[in-house]
Amino acid sequence: MNILNIQLPKNHFHTLLHLAQNKEHNVYSNWHGTTSYENACGIHTLSKEDNTILNFPLDDWKPKVIKFVEQFIDHYNIDVLQVADPRKAYLHTHFQDKVQYIGPSEIAAQLETDKLFSKRMADTVGVKTPGIIKQGKYSDADYGTNLTFPVIEKPAHVWSPAVNLFNESDVKRAIEKMHLGDYPQSGDTNEEYFIEEYIDDMIETNVFFVIVNGEYRITHTQEIIGENLNKTIDQNVW
Numbered sequence: 001m002n003i004l005n006i007q008l009p010k011n012h013f014h015t016l017l018h019l020a021q022n023k024e025h026n027v028y029s030n031w032h033g034t035t036s037y038e039n040a041c042g043i044h045t046l047s048k049e050d051n052t053i054l055n056f057p058l059d060d061w062k063p064k065v066i067k068f069v070e071q072f073i074d075h076y077n078i079d080v081l082q083v084a085d086p087r088k089a090y091l092h093t094h095f096q097d098k099v100q101y102i103g104p105s106e107i108a109a110q111l112e113t114d115k116l117f118s119k120r121m122a123d124t125v126g127v128k129t130p131g132i133i134k135q136g137k138y139s140d141a142d143y144g145t146n147l148t149f150p151v152i153e154k155p156a157h158v159w160s161p162a163v164n165l166f167n168e169s170d171v172k173r174a175i176e177k178m179h180l181g182d183y184p185q186s187g188d189t190n191e192e193y194f195i196e197e198y199i200d201d202m203i204e205t206n207v208f209f210v211i212v213n214g215e216y217r218i219t220h221t222q223e224i225i226g227e228n229l230n231k232t233i234d235q236n237v238w
Helices: 013-021 036-040 048-055 059-076 090-095 106-113 115-124 168-179
Strands: 002-006 026-029 080-083 100-102 132-137 151-155 163-165 192-197 204-212 215-224
Touching: 002 013, 002 059, 013 026, 026 059, 048 059, 059 090, 080 090, 090 100, 090 106, 106 115, 115 151, 115 192, 163 168
Parallel strands: 002 026, 002 080, 080 100
Antiparallel strands: 132 192, 151 163, 151 192, 204 215
16 A cells, blocks of 8 residues: 555654555655654655645645645555644545545544633533633733632643643743744734643543544553643743
């Protein structure tokens, strides 16, 4: 088979490695950082120019990305298109009937990319979530005011990480970074945010799954501690 993979950094690497070593498949992939290891393992990485097209996240590039993928599929006779970047779930709409497609639909990807949407979905099915303390836009004059710390701030509709705000100094630092164009992550202060209650001693559990013929298959689970150090206005650890 001929496979095109559109991934986040090192996402699905072991799967791609296994497929490439099988020798019966041609595996093509975008990349982040360097490509020497992937190439040495038999994975065909895209050219720098093509890689730039696939990695660009802005909506303005959707037509260009769709056109590129369509041409790539036709030129390399791609059988399977695997899309691990939820920001490019629109490709499902365009290619689900043309090739075997592995990846979320646009509405499914919204559960990952739109935190407020996911929160409301959880609330409707009875899953407990932290209470919302405040909502608004990053550009609002009252940003960061009337808070009892610590709290968790999340972009409402843009796929960016949550940030723990532990004190007034963190809020001041966030405002400083806004003026520099470094916060929020997208650089757009007209984005909406919401602030939730902070839960102490929280263990984050990630569950990775696929849906096969309408049934869920859990592929991997992991628990993460230390998010209080990782998700800070100036990241302390990675």
